[in-house]
Amino acid sequence: MSATNPPTRPALRARYDERRQALIDAAAKLFAERGYEQTSIGDLSGATGLAAGGIYHYTASKEGLLIAICDELLDPLLAQARTIAATDAPPDAHLRDLLRAWLLHIESHIPHMLVFTQERHTIEREPQWRAVRRKREDFEQILDTVLVAGEADGSMAFEDRGLALLALLGMVNYAPQWLRPGGRRSAEEIADVWCNLFIAPASRGASPGRAIYDRA
Amino acid sequence: MSATNPPTRPALRARYDERRQALIDAAAKLFAERGYEQTSIGDLSGATGLAAGGIYHYTASKEGLLIAICDELLDPLLAQARTIAATDAPPDAHLRDLLRAWLLHIESHIPHMLVFTQERHTIEREPQWRAVRRKREDFEQILDTVLVAGEADGSMAFEDRGLALLALLGMVNYAPQWLRPGGRRSAEEIADVWCNLFIAPASRGASPGRAIYDRA
Amino acid sequence: MSATNPPTRPALRARYDERRQALIDAAAKLFAERGYEQTSIGDLSGATGLAAGGIYHYTASKEGLLIAICDELLDPLLAQARTIAATDAPPDAHLRDLLRAWLLHIESHIPHMLVFTQERHTIEREPQWRAVRRKREDFEQILDTVLVAGEADGSMAFEDRGLALLALLGMVNYAPQWLRPGGRRSAEEIADVWCNLFIAPASRGASPGRAIYDRA
Amino acid sequence: MSATNPPTRPALRARYDERRQALIDAAAKLFAERGYEQTSIGDLSGATGLAAGGIYHYTASKEGLLIAICDELLDPLLAQARTIAATDAPPDAHLRDLLRAWLLHIESHIPHMLVFTQERHTIEREPQWRAVRRKREDFEQILDTVLVAGEADGSMAFEDRGLALLALLGMVNYAPQWLRPGGRRSAEEIADVWCNLFIAPASRGASPGRAIYDRA
DNA sequence: TATGAATGAGCCTTCATTCAT
DNA sequence: CATGAATGAAGGCTCATTCAT
Numbered sequence: 001m002s003a004t005n006p007p008t009r010p011a012l013r014a015r016y017d018e019r020r021q022a023l024i025d026a027a028a029k030l031f032a033e034r035g036y037e038q039t040s041i042g043d044l045s046g047a048t049g050l051a052a053g054g055i056y057h058y059t060a061s062k063e064g065l066l067i068a069i070c071d072e073l074l075d076p077l078l079a080q081a082r083t084i085a086a087t088d089a090p091p092d093a094h095l096r097d098l099l100r101a102w103l104l105h106i107e108s109h110i111p112h113m114l115v116f117t118q119e120r121h122t123i124e125r126e127p128q129w130r131a132v133r134r135k136r137e138d139f140e141q142i143l144d145t146v147l148v149a150g151e152a153d154g155s156m157a158f159e160d161r162g163l164a165l166l167a168l169l170g171m172v173n174y175a176p177q178w179l180r181p182g183g184r185r186s187a188e189e190i191a192d193v194w195c196n197l198f199i200a201p202a203s204r205g206a207s208p209g210r211a212i213y214d215r216a
Numbered sequence: 217m218s219a220t221n222p223p224t225r226p227a228l229r230a231r232y233d234e235r236r237q238a239l240i241d242a243a244a245k246l247f248a249e250r251g252y253e254q255t256s257i258g259d260l261s262g263a264t265g266l267a268a269g270g271i272y273h274y275t276a277s278k279e280g281l282l283i284a285i286c287d288e289l290l291d292p293l294l295a296q297a298r299t300i301a302a303t304d305a306p307p308d309a310h311l312r313d314l315l316r317a318w319l320l321h322i323e324s325h326i327p328h329m330l331v332f333t334q335e336r337h338t339i340e341r342e343p344q345w346r347a348v349r350r351k352r353e354d355f356e357q358i359l360d361t362v363l364v365a366g367e368a369d370g371s372m373a374f375e376d377r378g379l380a381l382l383a384l385l386g387m388v389n390y391a392p393q394w395l396r397p398g399g400r401r402s403a404e405e406i407a408d409v410w411c412n413l414f415i416a417p418a419s420r421g422a423s424p425g426r427a428i429y430d431r432a
Numbered sequence: 433m434s435a436t437n438p439p440t441r442p443a444l445r446a447r448y449d450e451r452r453q454a455l456i457d458a459a460a461k462l463f464a465e466r467g468y469e470q471t472s473i474g475d476l477s478g479a480t481g482l483a484a485g486g487i488y489h490y491t492a493s494k495e496g497l498l499i500a501i502c503d504e505l506l507d508p509l510l511a512q513a514r515t516i517a518a519t520d521a522p523p524d525a526h527l528r529d530l531l532r533a534w535l536l537h538i539e540s541h542i543p544h545m546l547v548f549t550q551e552r553h554t555i556e557r558e559p560q561w562r563a564v565r566r567k568r569e570d571f572e573q574i575l576d577t578v579l580v581a582g583e584a585d586g587s588m589a590f591e592d593r594g595l596a597l598l599a600l601l602g603m604v605n606y607a608p609q610w611l612r613p614g615g616r617r618s619a620e621e622i623a624d625v626w627c628n629l630f631i632a633p634a635s636r637g638a639s640p641g642r643a644i645y646d647r648a
Numbered sequence: 649m650s651a652t653n654p655p656t657r658p659a660l661r662a663r664y665d666e667r668r669q670a671l672i673d674a675a676a677k678l679f680a681e682r683g684y685e686q687t688s689i690g691d692l693s694g695a696t697g698l699a700a701g702g703i704y705h706y707t708a709s710k711e712g713l714l715i716a717i718c719d720e721l722l723d724p725l726l727a728q729a730r731t732i733a734a735t736d737a738p739p740d741a742h743l744r745d746l747l748r749a750w751l752l753h754i755e756s757h758i759p760h761m762l763v764f765t766q767e768r769h770t771i772e773r774e775p776q777w778r779a780v781r782r783k784r785e786d787f788e789q790i791l792d793t794v795l796v797a798g799e800a801d802g803s804m805a806f807e808d809r810g811l812a813l814l815a816l817l818g819m820v821n822y823a824p825q826w827l828r829p830g831g832r833r834s835a836e837e838i839a840d841v842w843c844n845l846f847i848a849p850a851s852r853g854a855s856p857g858r859a860i861y862d863r864a
Numbered sequence: 865t866a867t868g869a870a871t872g873a874g875c876c877t878t879c880a881t882t883c884a885t
Numbered sequence: 886c887a888t889g890a891a892t893g894a895a896g897g898c899t900c901a902t903t904c905a906t
Contacts, residue, residue, distance in 0.1 A: 007886095035337045037253030041880060051888050053882080062880065118334045120393070121251045159409045163401065167410060170390030171383040177336070178382060185379065193375045194383060197413050223868065232869090257897060269899080270870050278897065439889065448890090467769045469685030473876060485878080486891050494876065550766045552825070553683045591841045595833065598826060599819040599842060606818030609768070617811065625807045626815060629845050655865095664865095689901060701903080702866050710901065 020058040023048055024072065025111075027065040032111035036066060036119055066119060067132065073112040074135040077105050081142045091150035092195075092203050098146060099172070099191035106175055107187040113176040140169065150198070157200040164198055236274040239264055240288065241327075243281040248327035252282060252335055282335060283348065289328040290351040293321050297358045307366035308411075308419050314362060315388070315407035322391055323403040329392040356385065366414070373416040380414055452490040455480055456504065457543075459497040464543035468498060468551055498551060499564065505544040506567040509537050513574045523582035524627075524635050530578060531604070531623035538607055539619040545608040572601065582630070589632040596630055668706040671696055672720065673759075675713040680759035684714060684767055714767060715780065721760040722783040725753050729790045739798035740843075740851050746794060747820070747839035754823055755835045761824040788817065798846070805848040812846055 006016050026047040030039045041062060045052045059065050080101045085094060106113050116123070123129045123136075144165055150156030158164045171194060179187070196204055222232050242263040246255045257278060261268045275281050296317045301310060322329050332339070339345045339352075360381055366372030374380045387410060395403070412420055438448050458479040462471045473494060477484045491497050512533045517526060538545050548555070555561045555568075576597055582588030590596045603626060611619070628636055654664050674695040678687045689710060693700045707713050728749045733742060754761050764771070771777045771784075792813055798804030806812045819842060827835070844852055 012886095033337060033341070035253065035335075037251065038337075040878080042878095052880090053889070054887050056881075057886065114337075118336060119251075120334060121249060121254075121330075125250070159412060160401070163406060163409050166390065166394060167383070167387040167413070170388070171386035173390055174382065174386030185376070190379060193379050196375060197383070225867095228868070235869095256895080258895095267871050268897090269872065272898070273869065441888095444889070451890095465769060466773070467685065467767075469683065470769075472874080474874095483892050484876090485893065488877070489890065546769075550768060551683075552766060553681060553686075553762075557681070591844060592833070595838060595841050598822065599815070599845070602819035602822030603815040604818070605822055606814065610814060617808070622811060625811050628807060629815070660865095688899080690899095699867050700901090701868070704902075705865065 016058075019050075023050070023055065023058045024065060024068045028069045028072075028109075028111040028115055031066070031069065031119075032114035036115065036122075063128075066115070066122070067129075069112050069115050070123070070132045070135075073105075073109050073116055074132065074139070077102065078135055078139050080105070081139055085142050085146065090155060091146055091153055092155040092199055094146045095150060095156070095198070096192065096195045098143065099168075099195050100188045102172055103175060103179070103187040103191045106172070107179055107181055110176045110179065113173075117173060117176070140165070143168065147198075155200055155203045156198050158198065168194070168198075232274075235266075239266070239271065239274045240281060240284045244285045244288075244325075244327040244331055247282070247285070247335075248330035252278075252331065252338075279344075282331070282338070283345075285328050285331050286339070286348045286351075289321075289325050289332055290348065290355070293318065294351055294355055296321070297355055301358050301362065306371060307362055307369055308371040308415055310362045311366060311372070311414070312408065312411045314359065315384075315411050316404045318388055319391060319395070319403040319407045322388070323395055323397055326392045326395065329389075333389060333392070356381070359384065363414075371416055371419045372414050374414065384410070384414070448490070451482075455482070455487065455490045456497060456500045460501045460504075460541075460543040460547055463498070463501065463551075464546035468494075468547065468554075495560075498547070498554070499561075501544050501547050502555070502564045502567075505537075505541050505548055506564065506571070509534065510567055510571050510574075512537070513571055517574050517578065522587060523578055523585055524587040524631055526578045527582060527588070527630070528624065528627045530575065531600075531627050532620045534604055535607060535611070535619040535623045538604070539611055539613055542608045542611065545605075549605060549608070572597070575600065579630075587632055587635045588630050590630065600626070600630070664706075667698075671698070671703065671706045672713060672716045676717045676720075676757075676759040676763055679714070679717070679767075680762035684710075684763065684770070711776075714763070714770070715777075717760050717763050718771070718780045718783075721753075721757050721764055722780065722787070725750065726783055726787055728753070729787055733790050733794065738803060739794055739801055740803040740847055742794045743798060743804070743846070744840065744843045746791060747816075747843050748836045750820055751823060751827070751835035751839045754820070755827055755829055758824045758827065761821075765821060765824070788813070791816065795846075803848055803851040804846050806846065816842070816846070 006020075007013050023044070027039070027044055030043055030047055033039075034043070041052050041055060044050075044055055044065075048055070050058075059068070081098060084097045084101060087094065087097075089097070123132055147156065147158070147161055147165055151158055151161055175190070179190070185193075222236075223229050239260070243255070243260055246259055246263055249255075250259070257268050257271060260266075260271055260281075264271070266274075275284065297314060300313045300317060303310065303313075305313070339348055363372065363374070363377055363381055367374060367377055391406070395406070401409075438452075439445050455476070459471075459476055462475055462479055466475070473484050473487060476482075476487055476497075480487070482490075491500070513530055516529045516533060519526065519529075521529070555564055579588065579590070579593055579597055583590055583593055607622070611622070617625075654668075655661050671692070675687070675692060678691055678695060682691070689700050689703060692698075692703055692713075696703070698706075707716070729746055732745045732749060735742065735745075737745070771780055795804065795806070795809055795813055799806055799809055823838075827838070833841075
């Protein structure tokens with residue numbers, strides 16, 4: 001009966017939210033491991049302890065879980081990106097901070113990110129996914145704007161800025177395939193190394209991030 | 217009664233191979249557009265003009281098509297990579313040639329590549345995909361070897377060679393999402409631009425590839 | 433999401449068992465009439481009132497029904513046979529009681545028995561049928577042991593004991609083709625008549641069974 | 649185009665008949681091993697060396713093979729039975745000779761017999777099988793007539809003649825499950841042992857068959 | 865004759881979703 | 886809230902049969 005109608009009394013609401021979160025997390029994990037289509041409601045039932053029917057108290061549909069996963073991935077990321085870009089730091093600091101936040105977020109949302117990547121055909125094709133697509137585009141737009149600014153003030157050097165953006169998107173989107181928390185390099189270190197690929201030699205090593213990294 | 221047994225008479229064999237190829241290509245396209253699971257045999261039937269049952273003359277199963285797509289993608293790529301790496305050119309030339317061949321191959325196999333990417337969970341999980349996994353690993357191994365050599369002879373400069381390899385894999389694997397034949401940049405130009413991200417300043421512009429690019 | 437997992441709450445469990453039983457009985461009847469392969473899940477759906485999908489709440493597969501039919505046939509029969517053979521009655525009484533129990537069981541499981549007979553090629557060939565095969569062999573073993581004992585104490589007379597056992601198996605296994613409850617002869621009468629084919633003349637008419645039959 | 653139109657020129661006709669025979673034999677064997685429905689035209693293709701389409705030169709349909717198998721089983725048996733019953737030998741000799749011929753025929757047609765048995769549901773249900781059913785009934789009629797005569801002249805002794813006939817049918821129909829050429833007992837010996845179950849003590853050992861058996 | 869391609873109906877099974885309890 | 890029963894639509898695949906060559 002609910003799914004769209006979560007309880008309003010605060011005590012119940014808290015429990016509801018908690019369980020919904022657990023469901024989404026379980027879904028992200030299973031979808032990432034087996035694929036969205038290859039994961040059945042029965043699998044989710046097994047992973048959550050909820051019976052098949054019970055799942056529908058927390059989501060209107062299986063696709064709703066997929067949307068929730070994407071939202072959980074994109075909403076905080078976009079919010080952070082906007083905050084960072086609104087700062088009056090120079091463009092190279094923006095880039096560095098963006099990359100760091102981005103990789104940190106991915107590191108804590110690896111299954112979400114894997115799902116987001118492998119369901120591209122769904123997200124890009126279906127009309128009901130417009131909102132999600134828009135968020136992804138907004139994030140890329142912020143990134144591009146930073147690169148433009150960096151090129152303008154000479155703190156970044158590109159042979160071809162468009163290709164640089166695409167390279168950046170590629171390397172970061174690929175990270176969930178290998179990045180693991182507690183790995184040899186922290187997400188922030190990786191961000192700094194990659195950032196340097198585009199920072200003009202003169203500006204390198206100047207930022208706080210860089211300093212920290214050098215000490216490590 | 218065949219599916220796994222193509223005809224032996226040469227005339228028929230040619231016809232068979234041709235139609236099988238058409239089937240695989242259609243499958244690659246549809247799988248890329250809608251996803252493997254969301255594409256039904258009926259969809260393939262519609263796309264090829266073959267009745268549903270007739271498809272099974274050319275493949276033993278739907279999964280067989282997926283494997284064929286990956287093989288068509290990886291086999292020639294691996295062969296080219298091996299040829300290039302066997303050359304006695306310097307490491308930076310190897311890298312440039314590898315990247316060019318790689319991006320050219322992707323450009324002519326975009327649907328294959330999209331399918332390969334989004335079916336990662338299948339390829340990485342199931343035992344019958346071992347051979348495919350192995351090919352991917354072999355290719356990455358070749359690439360890594362070239363980077364090691366480039367670092368050794370000073371023609372390449374990495375802050376962290378491991379991260380450089382992962383960055384490279386990421387940017388190229390992401391290319392099928394936006395690369396289109398006849399686009400603003402040729403595959404070879406893109407290869408050269410990206411290659412330069414890792415070439416030591418002193419070596420840049422020295423290679424034949426670079427020269428050509430500069431003239432363009 | 434069950435099929436193999438019947439509900440645990442007692443009230444539901446009773447309902448579940450009852451419906452599963454109805455399904456198995458319907459399957460036995462249809463399989464006997466048309467053959468296992470020629471009976472579709474749709475036929476079972478029609479016979480049970482359950483939609484096609486609903487059948488899979490009560491069995492994991494069509495083959496599971498076949499196994500259940502064989503188990504329902506063999507398990508109680510084997511149990512009875514063991515009980516009878518454990519008695520300290522003389523061998524000829526054992527034989528008579530075994531035959532009576534056997535034919536009574538067949539009379540109340542005619543479809544099961546027909547199915548068991550006509551699916552011999554499946555039961556004998558496939559590895560997953562080992563348990564069923566074993567039960568059949570155990571029953572025959574019990575029978576043989578009784579014949580050995582009867583031959584030893586002179587209460588039975590065989591030209592060739594092996595052929596006597598095979599004759600017995602043959603005539604009883606053939607019974608479901610013509611035996612009908614309420615027919616001219618009761619299952620017990622038939623058992624007694626056939627039993628006498630192997631009882632030494634001196635012992636005939638001595639057993640309780642025989643006495644009852646004479647009166648009839 | 650043929651199947652129903654075998655060639656008329658004698659030379660071709662011989663080859664045609666030979667191949668058709670090979671096909672029927674292969675079918676009998678496979679049907680007996682796996683069941684009629686579980687045997688595909690592809691299986692027959694593999695067993696005969698004929699391509700799938702080629703099989704239809706020798707039979708109009710898969711069911712035609714099943715009918716041919718039954719005919720090959722029943723026609724010669726019925727012919728022999730009629731010949732034996734037409735003799736003016738005494739009933740007990742008739743029975744003995746019938747049983748011998750019957751078991752010998754089964755011994756050389758084991759797969760046919762297994763198929764005939766396990767396809768009972770088809771043979772007994774479908775209208776197009778009337779002719780086959782009729783042959784089976786005719787054979788049983790001949791047998792019953794002999795028992796009647798044996799009971800009348802006192803050479804046979806039955807507690808219940810109907811049950812004796814059914815016992816006989818059962819034991820012989822079950823024989824293909826275990827009878828093998830070259831086994832411990834010849835088909836004729838088996839026939840004699842089983843025959844004696846129904847021969848009145850006074851008549852036993854008198855017949856030629858019995859004499860031969862005693863010497864062995 | 866014989867082949868292999870092709871068909872199209874049918875089959876078992878899975879699964880997201882609904883609903884009475 | 887939660888459950889388990891039930892549905893009905895698909896989906897992948899098999900297969901007897903036909904037919905052009």
